[in-house]
Amino acid sequence: xxxxxxxxxxxxxxxxxxxxxxxxxxxxxxxxxxxxxxxxxxxxxxxxxxxxxxxxxxxxxxxxxxxxxxxxxxxxxxxxxxxxxxxxxxxxxxxxxxxxxxxxxxxxxxxxx
Amino acid sequence: xxxxxxxxxxxxxxxxxxxxxxxxxxxxxxxxxxxxxxxxxxxxxxxxxxxxxxxxxxxxxxxxxxxxxxxxxxxxxxxxxxxxxxxxxxxxxxxxxxxxxxxxxxxxxxxxx
Numbered sequence: 001x002x003x004x005x006x007x008x009x010x011x012x013x014x015x016x017x018x019x020x021x022x023x024x025x026x027x028x029x030x031x032x033x034x035x036x037x038x039x040x041x042x043x044x045x046x047x048x049x050x051x052x053x054x055x056x057x058x059x060x061x062x063x064x065x066x067x068x069x070x071x072x073x074x075x076x077x078x079x080x081x082x083x084x085x086x087x088x089x090x091x092x093x094x095x096x097x098x099x100x101x102x103x104x105x106x107x108x109x110x111x112x113x
Numbered sequence: 114x115x116x117x118x119x120x121x122x123x124x125x126x127x128x129x130x131x132x133x134x135x136x137x138x139x140x141x142x143x144x145x146x147x148x149x150x151x152x153x154x155x156x157x158x159x160x161x162x163x164x165x166x167x168x169x170x171x172x173x174x175x176x177x178x179x180x181x182x183x184x185x186x187x188x189x190x191x192x193x194x195x196x197x198x199x200x201x202x203x204x205x206x207x208x209x210x211x212x213x214x215x216x217x218x219x220x221x222x223x224x225x226x
Contacts, residue, residue, distance in 0.1 A: 034214075042219060043117070043204075043217040044156070045217075049214060090155050100158060100161070103157070104155055106153075106155045
């Protein structure tokens with residue numbers, strides 16, 4: 001069984017300040033973990049993925065995430081928020097075969113000018 | 114095609130009507146997934162195909178929901194006798210088998226009145 005908990009349903013930051021979106025997971029397997037972004041009326045887009053290589057994963061648009069097994073966490077960060085980062089972000093855990101994805105409830109990121 | 118294509122993008126149905134939602138995956142992608150995303154929530158798994166074989170349909174909420182992929186390419190999700198609780202965005206995704214990286218369509222938004 002696997003599950004994902006996104007600790008904040010909404011996060012608001014000012015443009016140019018750091019972003020932190022929190023995610024904790026539970027998995028019976030050695031997990032694969034992903035962050036997806038969903039802009040309004042757009043399809044889900046992969047930001048980055050962790051598949052048991054380096055624990056610090058760099059993704060698109062300046063985002064990165066660190067896998068911490070001891071804390072069962074996979075938090076998403078970005079040093080400086082842009083207005084275009086405003087969207088819904090989903091933390092996702094995959095089963096061992098990479099077929100079944102389980103999504104968290106999502107975090108809506110708002111960026112203030 | 115260049116991406117996953119879903120149609121219709123928007124569908125309004127009266128309660129009790131049958132609906133059919135179509136997904137055209139990325140050419141050559143063996144795996145195809147259907148997810149249901151209720152308002153304000155993360156996507157929830159419905160069913161998974163590998164080529165024409167439906168390997169997992171554990172997420173289908175009732176026997177009113179039926180999915181098929183007869184030739185291993187285009188897939189159709191059919192909902193019979195729609196109910197108001199079926200109102201959601203239905204997302205289709207495709208991938209190379211076992212890659213864990215899903216490519217999502219923009220979804221079909223179903224509203225049942």
